[in-house]
Amino acid sequence: MSGKGTIKPEPKIAAVTETDIKPLKLVGGQKQTKTTKASTNKKGLKRKAEPLETQPPAQVTMERRTRVIRVPKKNGCEHVTLSEESGCEHLKVYKKNNKDTYLDNFNIIAELSMHWYHIGLPAPQEGNPNGRSLCPQKCFVCKTREGKLHACIDCVFIGCHRINNRSHAIDHYHNEGHTFAVDVVRLDLFCYRCDDYIYDSAFRRSKIQQEVHASEKESNRKDPNSKRARYVSWVPTKEETEKIRKNSTLVPCSGLRGLYNMGATCFMNAVLQVFINNPIIKNYFMSDKHNKALCETAGCMCCEFDNLFQEFFSGETKPYPPCSFLHAMWLSSTELAGYNEQDAHEFYMAAINKMHSDSKEKTADDLNKIDIKCECIMHKTFGGLFQSRIKCKKCNRVSIIFEHLVEWQIHLRGNGIVKKKGGVNGGSKASNEVTETKNSLFDCLDRCTAEEQLEGYTCEKCHEQKNTKRISCRKLPPVLVFIVERFQRTTRTTSKTSKNEEEFEFPEEIDMAPWTSRAEEVLEAGGSLDDLPEYKYKLISVVNHEGKINTGHYTTYCKNRGQWFLFDDHAVKLANVEDVLQSKRKAYLCFYMAETIEYDQAQEMAIG
Numbered sequence: 001m002s003g004k005g006t007i008k009p010e011p012k013i014a015a016v017t018e019t020d021i022k023p024l025k026l027v028g029g030q031k032q033t034k035t036t037k038a039s040t041n042k043k044g045l046k047r048k049a050e051p052l053e054t055q056p057p058a059q060v061t062m063e064r065r066t067r068v069i070r071v072p073k074k075n076g077c078e079h080v081t082l083s084e085e086s087g088c089e090h091l092k093v094y095k096k097n098n099k100d101t102y103l104d105n106f107n108i109i110a111e112l113s114m115h116w117y118h119i120g121l122p123a124p125q126e127g128n129p130n131g132r133s134l135c136p137q138k139c140f141v142c143k144t145r146e147g148k149l150h151a152c153i154d155c156v157f158i159g160c161h162r163i164n165n166r167s168h169a170i171d172h173y174h175n176e177g178h179t180f181a182v183d184v185v186r187l188d189l190f191c192y193r194c195d196d197y198i199y200d201s202a203f204r205r206s207k208i209q210q211e212v213h214a215s216e217k218e219s220n221r222k223d224p225n226s227k228r229a230r231y232v233s234w235v236p237t238k239e240e241t242e243k244i245r246k247n248s249t250l251v252p253c254s255g256l257r258g259l260y261n262m263g264a265t266c267f268m269n270a271v272l273q274v275f276i277n278n279p280i281i282k283n284y285f286m287s288d289k290h291n292k293a294l295c296e297t298a299g300c301m302c303c304e305f306d307n308l309f310q311e312f313f314s315g316e317t318k319p320y321p322p323c324s325f326l327h328a329m330w331l332s333s334t335e336l337a338g339y340n341e342q343d344a345h346e347f348y349m350a351a352i353n354k355m356h357s358d359s360k361e362k363t364a365d366d367l368n369k370i371d372i373k374c375e376c377i378m379h380k381t382f383g384g385l386f387q388s389r390i391k392c393k394k395c396n397r398v399s400i401i402f403e404h405l406v407e408w409q410i411h412l413r414g415n416g417i418v419k420k421k422g423g424v425n426g427g428s429k430a431s432n433e434v435t436e437t438k439n440s441l442f443d444c445l446d447r448c449t450a451e452e453q454l455e456g457y458t459c460e461k462c463h464e465q466k467n468t469k470r471i472s473c474r475k476l477p478p479v480l481v482f483i484v485e486r487f488q489r490t491t492r493t494t495s496k497t498s499k500n501e502e503e504f505e506f507p508e509e510i511d512m513a514p515w516t517s518r519a520e521e522v523l524e525a526g527g528s529l530d531d532l533p534e535y536k537y538k539l540i541s542v543v544n545h546e547g548k549i550n551t552g553h554y555t556t557y558c559k560n561r562g563q564w565f566l567f568d569d570h571a572v573k574l575a576n577v578e579d580v581l582q583s584k585r586k587a588y589l590c591f592y593m594a595e596t597i598e599y600d601q602a603q604e605m606a607i608g
Contacts, residue, residue, distance in 0.1 A: 090179055090193050091200055103206050105153045106189075109182050110210035112137075137184055141168040150181035150190060158184065245574075256560060257312050258319035258570035262326055266569055267344040270554035271351065272322065273567040274541040274591060275305070276312055277558035280478060284377045285309040290359075301354040304328045319570035329354070344543050344554050344589060345407075345483055352378045352406060382406045384477035387517045392459040393466040402474065407481045410444045412502045440505040441482065441590075449515050472517040478597055480512070480537055482590040487549060499549050503584040508539050508577055510592060537592035544586035557583070 095102050138145045139160040147163035152172060159169035161183075169181055173192040181190050187207045188197045236244060259269040275281050284290070285306050292303035304325045311320050329336055333350040336342050359376035374383060384405035391398045454467040484504050487497050512535040513519055519532055542557045556567045557580045564575040 088191050088194050088198050090191055091189075091198060094180065095202075102153075103202065106182060106203060107206055107210065109151045109153065109184065110187055110207055111213075113184050113187055113210075139168055141171075142166070149184045151184050152176075152178045152181050154178040154180070161190075256565060256572050257317060258567065258572050260319050260321040261569040262321065262323065264341050265322075265326060266554040267342045267347050268322070268326065268329070269569050270543045270556040270567070271344050271348050271589075272308070272325070273556045273558055274348075274543065274589070275351070276308065277541060277560050278381065278479065278591075279540075279593070280381045281305075281377060282309065286313065289377070297358055299328055299331055300358045301328060301332065301351070302358050305355070341550055341552070343487070344545070348481075348589065349406075352382065379406070381479050382477050382481055384473060384480070385475035387472050387474035389470045389472070389517075389520065390454070390457070391468050391470075392462060392464065393468060394464045395459060395462040397459055397461040399460075405473065405475075405477065407483045408448075410441070410482050410484045410504070411448070412439050412444070412485060412500050412504060413447075438505075439502050441507060441510065444504075445515050470520065472520050473512065473515055474517045476512055476516065476535055476594065478594050479540075480592045480594075482506070482592070484588050484590070486545060486588055497549060499545075499552075501585050504587050505584055506539070506542075506581070506587060506590050508581065509536060509595075511536050536595040538595055539580070539590065540593045541589075541591035542580055542583060542587055543589035544583050545588045546586050554588075 137149060137151075137158055139149060140158055142160060144160050144163065148161040149158055150161045150169040151158045152169075155176070155178060157169075157172050157176075157178075159167070159172050159181075161167050161169045161181075170192065172178065173181075179191060179193050181192070182188070183190065183197075187210075189200060189203050190196070191198050259272060261269065286309060290302045290306050292300070292306045295303050297303070308320075308322065308325060329347075329350065332354045336347060336350060355378045356374065356376045359378070374380070386403040386405045388401040388403065389398060390401065449471055451468050451470045454465075454469050456465065457467045457469075458465055459467060486500050488500060513532040514529055516532075516535065519529055522529065522531060540559045544555050544557070546553050546555070557575060558565055558567060564577055564580055566573045566575045566579070
């Protein structure tokens with residue numbers, strides 16, 4: 001197009017020739033039959049007949065072929081490559097500059113177009129031999145309703161397009177510089193700089209959505225009394241659930257594999273299933289944050305975990321023998337070496353420490369410094385902060401001590417309880433008083449965070465020994481781990497241990513707000529716990545210990561994609577939350593995950 005108002009003829013569409021068609025592949029080894037077909041060139045002369053390969057449609061596989069179309073230079077613009085995603089380079093720029101609004105006007109035009117289609121004006125018989133309705137819209141300049149009408153997607157202008165050597169839509173493009181318009185009937189997108197209709201997936205999806213919406217509205221208009229069946233949610237009863245469970249066929253799930261017992265290694269298998277089914281740790285290794293092929297650390301525990309996740313999500317469902325992992329753990333933690341029964345809690349701590357030391361994101365400084373934040377995946381997942389607040393009752397001096405949190409010890413009351421001294425610089429009276437009380441997680445947390453009288457601690461200001469201590473959680477981790485104190489020494493003078501098999505009740509969900517340092521500050525200021533935000537955690541894993549100390553066995557309940565499973569070494573069984581919560585006498589390690597993770601925590605995990 002050379003100047004204003006000059007109209008170029010419609011671009012010709014090149015005919016598809018036989019050479020554009022890729023031969024079809026024969027499937028099943030059937031014999032091809034060759035036929036011939038004569039074609040005619042532009043001058044009407046017959047070309048030499050060429051053989052064509054044909055075969056039954058049911059025996060053919062089609063190969064999709066992508067065609068790249070190039071538009072010649074117009075008005076000095078560069079060649080434009082068309083693709084399925086974006087019609088032309090001009091549209092890419094337009095979408096980039098109008099990222100949030102480029103579809104708004106198109107949707108309005110599309111909605112009106114569907115409306116016009118259903119209320120269209122009767123078409124004159126001589127003007128429309130098919131008898132179709134005319135669009136009630138008309139060109140803003142010449143008032144015609146015939147031919148193609150283009151609606152500008154930048155303004156409300158509608159103009160005729162190439163009718164009797166005139167095009168008010170093109171005039172509008174030259175006057176206003178608005179590059180794109182839409183055919184008001186077909187909703188095809190037109191680029192004036194390319195002088196052609198273009199395809200774009202986003203506009204295509206929007207067009208289809210409008211067509212579906214218009215069809216629904218038309219159905220309601222034709223039969224306004226028609227009613228759709230009301231959706232009724234169905235929650236199966238306990239009896240129905242049991243019938244479904246008995247008559248269902250279990251289908252293997254990705255990532256669910258048992259672990260072979262390598263000889264009294266159930267303690268390791270139980271904790272490994274916790275790590276594998278932890279969403280944060282899974283996301284870290286499945287997104288290739290640690291690649292064993294690029295790691296040069298000898299005996300790297302992160303590499304062992306990387307290999308473990310590859311094996312578990314390879315599609316294989318048979319139990320996996322963790323020989324390499326066991327060997328690496330023996331080399332790094334000699335106290336866990338051998339085939340004797342070991343403690344799952346000790347393995348959990350050893351795995352975290354080894355992962356920290358082998359992690360490339362670890363903090364080089366001493367982790368004992370509270371102001372140092374570790375960047376390794378284990379401390380990002382399980383790491384929090386305890387706060388011990390010591391207050392002198394005489395001079396009101398307050399001192400704060402922080403301590404890293406990777407687990408929260410839960411002390412049970414009942415048979416086998418050991419009287420012990422605790423506190424800072426000595427024991428406390430509260431820790432020596434044994435009272436009969438219920439062993440629920442809520443009660444245990446209340447006892448743990450209750451104010452206690454300190455003995456043997458001298459105030460640095462008034463030098464009196466009238467001090468109290470209160471523990472609270474200063475920073476909650478994404479995954480909170482409660483260690484139930486099941487194994488205790490019988491007496492202080494012997495190394496013999498006994499198992500506390502008292503019932504421990506734990507919930508499926510818990511709000512940790514009452515045991516935070518913020519709650520302590522609010523209560524001291526005379527406020528209410530109702531003013532605190534919720535810190536909800538949901539149960540995701542439970543490690544159980546059954547039997548005696550030296551002859552016991554570890555199993556694990558883990559939640560995977562909303563469903564509970566029981567992991568018993570090589571065996572994986574479907575379970576339900578009632579099974580999990582009933583393991584009151586066996587629960588040893590309870591893992592809770594935050595329902596909401598703060599934005600900065602999520603960002604750290606994403607880039608860690």
